[in-house]
Amino acid sequence: MAVYTSTSLKAELNERGWRLTPQRETILQIFQNLPEGNHLSAEDLYNLLQGQGQPISLSTIYRTLKLMARMGILRELELAEGHKHYEINQPAPHHHHHLICVRCNKTIEFKNDSILKTGTKTAQKEGYHLLDCQMIIHAICPTCQRSLLPI
Amino acid sequence: MAVYTSTSLKAELNERGWRLTPQRETILQIFQNLPEGNHLSAEDLYNLLQGQGQPISLSTIYRTLKLMARMGILRELELAEGHKHYEINQPAPHHHHHLICVRCNKTIEFKNDSILKTGTKTAQKEGYHLLDCQMIIHAICPTCQRSLLPI
DNA sequence: TACTTATTGAGAATAATCCTTATTAAGGGA
DNA sequence: TCCCTTAATAAGGATTATTCTCAATAAGTA
Ligand SMILES: [Mn+2]
Ligand SMILES: [Mn+2]
Ligand SMILES: [Zn+2]
Ligand SMILES: [Zn+2]
Numbered sequence: 001m002a003v004y005t006s007t008s009l010k011a012e013l014n015e016r017g018w019r020l021t022p023q024r025e026t027i028l029q030i031f032q033n034l035p036e037g038n039h040l041s042a043e044d045l046y047n048l049l050q051g052q053g054q055p056i057s058l059s060t061i062y063r064t065l066k067l068m069a070r071m072g073i074l075r076e077l078e079l080a081e082g083h084k085h086y087e088i089n090q091p092a093p094h095h096h097h098h099l100i101c102v103r104c105n106k107t108i109e110f111k112n113d114s115i116l117k118t119g120t121k122t123a124q125k126e127g128y129h130l131l132d133c134q135m136i137i138h139a140i141c142p143t144c145q146r147s148l149l150p151i
Numbered sequence: 152m153a154v155y156t157s158t159s160l161k162a163e164l165n166e167r168g169w170r171l172t173p174q175r176e177t178i179l180q181i182f183q184n185l186p187e188g189n190h191l192s193a194e195d196l197y198n199l200l201q202g203q204g205q206p207i208s209l210s211t212i213y214r215t216l217k218l219m220a221r222m223g224i225l226r227e228l229e230l231a232e233g234h235k236h237y238e239i240n241q242p243a244p245h246h247h248h249h250l251i252c253v254r255c256n257k258t259i260e261f262k263n264d265s266i267l268k269t270g271t272k273t274a275q276k277e278g279y280h281l282l283d284c285q286m287i288i289h290a291i292c293p294t295c296q297r298s299l300l301p302i
Numbered sequence: 303t304a305c306t307t308a309t310t311g312a313g314a315a316t317a318a319t320c321c322t323t324a325t326t327a328a329g330g331g332a
Numbered sequence: 333t334c335c336c337t338t339a340a341t342a343a344g345g346a347t348t349a350t351t352c353t354c355a356a357t358a359a360g361t362a
Binding site: 165168169170171172192193194209210213214217233234235 | 348349350351352358359360
Binding site: 014017019020021041042043058059062063066082083084 | 317318319320321327328329
């Protein structure tokens with residue numbers, strides 16, 4: 001859960017025999033500049049880059065998102081049915097969690113320092129190398145509670 | 152996060168104009184009798200029922216899993232790439248969380264009472280009706296740390 | 303028992319994600 | 333700076349988990 005720059009990303013990639021490409025640099029920048037509370041799906045990111053005139057193929061998008069999630073640079077979130085969302089993975093005080101309405105997918109972020117502490121301790125105890133730690137609350141929002149629509 | 156019986160499931164379904172079917176009863180029983188630490192995918196459940204000589208169509212399996220997750224009876228877990236897993240949703244002292252290796256998907260369950268408390272408090276504060284609350288730790292297990300295989 | 307309509311089963315449809323392959327270009331060494 | 337090795341990209345096809353459609357069935361209710 002480190003804070004990455006182009007330089008530190010390059011270093012970590014090269015260390016493993018991998019390469020820093022303009023595509024990877026671009027995608028890292030997008031997420032670094034994404035305002036807190038925003039989350040991008042693969043297709044969101046694809047469209048965003050198209051709009052900015054620096055298109056990247058969908059294959060590369062998917063490969064890069066997976067790579068960066070497995071490196072601990074991005075967090076992979078299940079905020080809605082059917083597809084994943086991503087955001088930058090940052091330590092406290094930016095580290096946060098998600099409260100999600102299972103009916104309308106409205107999502108609220110919240111912070112709680114003890115969660116990351118518990119995650120760190122648990123991973124360490126088992127000898128795991130921590131990448132990300134998230135609490136997900138599935139619930140029904142006030143609006144959906146009032147609506148009579150089924151499930 | 153209540154403990155369900157056939158009777159209480161029927162009551163809750165009927166209250167909403169829905170019905171208790173043998174298929175729903177069977178699926179609830181499967182999960183109630185599933186030993187802690189076991190998690191079933193839709194296909195796992197389908198095959199299990201086939202083997203027990205009480206087959207249920209895959210459509211119904213998917214519909215029922217989603218229904219029960221949205222009722223708070225089952226927990227929907229993202230333990231591996233590509234498909235969901237389910238387990239019964241129970242309060243303390245059975246309530247637990249998951250530490251997952253992102254490379255080999257090895258999963259360890261752990262308990263921590265303060266997590267559910269935080270979840271309950273956070274949902275309540277926002278006026279959400281709590282269904283489930285889970286902490287997910289993504290990490291790399293000791294074995295995968297030693298292996299030189301990339302990502 | 304009879305009626306209404308939620309639910310099932312079967313298979314087709316959808317869509318997110320992954321895979322294949324030719325081409326490009328990053329990194330490291332001379 | 334130029335070369336070589338090979339990792340990475342782009343494009344489109346393939347895969348597959350999940351949803352949808354619809355005719356047939358059966359749960360709930362009076
Ligand atoms: Mn977020
Ligand atoms: Mn479990
Ligand atoms: Zn809602
Ligand atoms: Zn592992």
